[in-house]
Amino acid sequence: MSKLPNAQTLAKSINYAFPSASWMDVKPVFNPGSFCYPAKEETMAGLGMPHPHTWNPAEEDWNLPENWEEIMYNTLVDKLEKFRSFKVFMDICVRCGACADKCHFFLGTGDPKNMPVLRAELIRSVYRRDFTTAGKLLGKLAGARKLDKNVIKEWFYYFYQCTECRRCSLYCPYGIDTAEITMVARAMLHEVGLGTHWIMDPVSNCNRTGNHLGIQPHAFKEIVEFLCEDIETVTGIKINPPFNEKGHEILFITPSGDVFADPGIYTFMGYLMLFHELGLDYTLSTYASEGGNFGSFVSANMMKKLNAKMYAEAERLGVKWILGGECGHMWRVITQYMETMNGPTPSNMSVPKSPITGTVFHNAAATKMVHITEFTADLIKHNKITLDPSRNDHRIVTFHDSCNPARGMGLLDEPRYVLKAACNNFVEMPENTIREQTFCCGGGSGLNTEEIMELRMRGALPRGNALRYVQERHGVNTMACICAIDRATLPPLADYWAPGVTVTGTHELVANALVMKGEIKRTMDLRQDDLPDAEE
Amino acid sequence: MSARWIEVVHGTYPFDTIGFLRTKKDQFANPVGYRTEEAAKALMDVVFSERPDQEALATAVEEIVRVRAIQDFSPEIAVGVFFALKDIVRKVLQETGEGQEEYLPALLALESRVDALVLMAFGVYARCREKLHQLRVDEFKRQYSQILRLAEKKAEKTDKADSNN
Ligand code: SF4
Ligand code: SF4
Numbered sequence: 077m078s079k080l081p082n083a084q085t086l087a088k089s090i091n092y093a094f095p096s097a098s099w100m101d102v103k104p105v106f107n108p109g110s111f112c113y114p115a116k117e118e119t120m121a122g123l124g125m126p127h128p129h130t131w132n133p134a135e136e137d138w139n140l141p142e143n144w145e146e147i148m149y150n151t152l153v154d155k156l157e158k159f160r161s162f163k164v165f166m167d168i169c170v171r172c173g174a175c176a177d178k179c180h181f182f183l184g185t186g187d188p189k190n191m192p193v194l195r196a197e198l199i200r201s202v203y204r205r206d207f208t209t210a211g212k213l214l215g216k217l218a219g220a221r222k223l224d225k226n227v228i229k230e231w232f233y234y235f236y237q238c239t240e241c242r243r244c245s246l247y248c249p250y251g252i253d254t255a256e257i258t259m260v261a262r263a264m265l266h267e268v269g270l271g272t273h274w275i276m277d278p279v280s281n282c283n284r285t286g287n288h289l290g291i292q293p294h295a296f297k298e299i300v301e302f303l304c305e306d307i308e309t310v311t312g313i314k315i316n317p318p319f320n321e322k323g324h325e326i327l328f329i330t331p332s333g334d335v336f337a338d339p340g341i342y343t344f345m346g347y348l349m350l351f352h353e354l355g356l357d358y359t360l361s362t363y364a365s366e367g368g369n370f371g372s373f374v375s376a377n378m379m380k381k382l383n384a385k386m387y388a389e390a391e392r393l394g395v396k397w398i399l400g401g402e403c404g405h406m407w408r409v410i411t412q413y414m415e416t417m418n419g420p421t422p423s424n425m426s427v428p429k430s431p432i433t434g435t436v437f438h439n440a441a442a443t444k445m446v447h448i449t450e451f452t453a454d455l456i457k458h459n460k461i462t463l464d465p466s467r468n469d470h471r472i473v474t475f476h477d478s479c480n481p482a483r484g485m486g487l488l489d490e491p492r493y494v495l496k497a498a499c500n501n502f503v504e505m506p507e508n509t510i511r512e513q514t515f516c517c518g519g520g521s522g523l524n525t526e527e528i529m530e531l532r533m534r535g536a537l538p539r540g541n542a543l544r545y546v547q548e549r550h551g552v553n554t555m556a557c558i559c560a561i562d563r564a565t566l567p568p569l570a571d572y573w574a575p576g577v578t579v580t581g582t583h584e585l586v587a588n589a590l591v592m593k594g595e596i597k598r599t600m601d602l603r604q605d606d607l608p609d610a611e612e
Numbered sequence: 613m614s615a616r617w618i619e620v621v622h623g624t625y626p627f628d629t630i631g632f633l634r635t636k637k638d639q640f641a642n643p644v645g646y647r648t649e650e651a652a653k654a655l656m657d658v659v660f661s662e663r664p665d666q667e668a669l670a671t672a673v674e675e676i677v678r679v680r681a682i683q684d685f686s687p688e689i690a691v692g693v694f695f696a697l698k699d700i701v702r703k704v705l706q707e708t709g710e711g712q713e714e715y716l717p718a719l720l721a722l723e724s725r726v727d728a729l730v731l732m733a734f735g736v737y738a739r740c741r742e743k744l745h746q747l748r749v750d751e752f753k754r755q756y757s758q759i760l761r762l763a764e765k766k767a768e769k770t771d772k773a774d775s776n777n
Contacts, residue, residue, distance in 0.1 A: 099628070107684060177632050183643060185683060188628035289759070299758045302765075338754040506640050526748040533682040533744065541643040567754065568747040572740075573678070 109530030127269030184534035274525035312596035330401025331560035343581025404559035478559035519565035540573020681740035
């Protein structure tokens, strides 16, 4: 058994243990809990990814292909040519440090290489050596270094400790977007066969069956039917949602997590109840049964491939536009990349117009896809639904801005507007932790896997810290969000950093408050928990 | 004394991080630095007051250990920072040159207090680590909740069919 050091040795060891070695000389240690499991060889082969092979991050030898250096060099040249922004980001950083302390992973780990500026420097130092004159001449003095196997390991370690949340870019005077640098770095690692299981498995499933878990259409339908039974138990209303039906006006797509996982299912029930109450002309699809796009965490091509099925299905079913559920990165892909990748939209589609209020969503003219909180906010604004917020009176609610909708598409006010209509008690978290400045949940961009729970809790500290504050100060007991990954990652975050706070989707709260025609008196909420004043 | 202890805690982080921990004052922009300072305040209470405020102390210890429990520290370093308090007090006494004897009873009492404090921290640490594992299990259950439900229903159906035969 190891024995505790005595106070003196300890104090000494802590005081003097960390000489200021240059960051280039400090190598990452692959401790369990801080790295993701590698993708399986057969998964990678099945997807046609380059150099599928078996390897283990904790081992010394990663079995890289023999000509890995050449591959990496050529890929770097290719990425520099293809992505203008990447080339610019490589050149213009002045190392002012404005971004340094803005990353949740830096704040939570205290590891300087999680400062966005240093994260980018991991790749920039290599770029500098081969692509800048100063670097070629001066080498390390000009911050340049040679690409070796340890550098590859370092990239894998730190580019999978970036959730591509873009908080850092908000503070950079040049708008350098470290998230895009991470995307390129991950794509480069894929060229030598390095990927993670948690990302590649869903990609492969989604590619085959249409959703991340690889659930077959009939099982998907059966699960939705259970959820409808639950809705009937709570409201007395029977709903039969249409599947794969042609000739409807709208196709509804949401992340599959809303169908398969707690607490997303309550949000999914919320969507169905709202559509039923409106008599909306829509269909679900078992083919496009995944709004999420783990391809976006792999490469531009994979993202494009998985995204394309939304339009393909919209075309096949002949719908006019797509209504999208509460998701994070799905919206980043839609807002920032969909039109360029897979546009123009099929000819049967038109600029989305709410059939209930007549509002035309000009912001979605290019993608033909509307976010459900925009849709619902518009309904509330036009008094088209009746809400009884007092049913949520036992909840003191705060709102977590998911990085992608907040920073990626500027969706800040609609969810708040909807929540305030559905709940009487709404409290904001501190100003420097919400809206554009929101802190990540710590598990975005494919890092929401359980083997790195420890790392996730580090990244979750800044958000958890702000949540804890409003919990103690204002008695907040519910955190709402509009992202399926958040609905998976925030429950452990809350459990660890602010135990007692429940995580909900926004439409779960809407549906709890929604007064429906022909419903029985509500005595419980969608989770089938008794409502506080139900006894009277 | 408080500053010295904070220095010890900061010293457990890489060199390039310490400046940030020390200088940034906002509690949301620098949660680790803030929690460390809060803990330092509570510790000074342990050293100087006749009857330290137990509740405030428990909260402060809990808040800082909850952070250290999931950071990349060995358990000894995560919790051991509280032991440093003994060392700091002894050093300060030496430096002030006061007669050690006069302070001996107080010093011994303080050492016991610090031991109790470390035990408290150890308890929090152990609970946090246990929680971490529980989070993984709970997450798994949430992730597959409806698939499990589907499987259960199927099993029920087969059971029924079997018993009807
Ligand atoms: S994008 Fe987010 S996770 Fe990545 S470096 Fe920037 S702040 Fe950190
Ligand atoms: S804020 Fe921008 S320019 Fe400044 S160090 Fe960070 S990335 Fe470089």
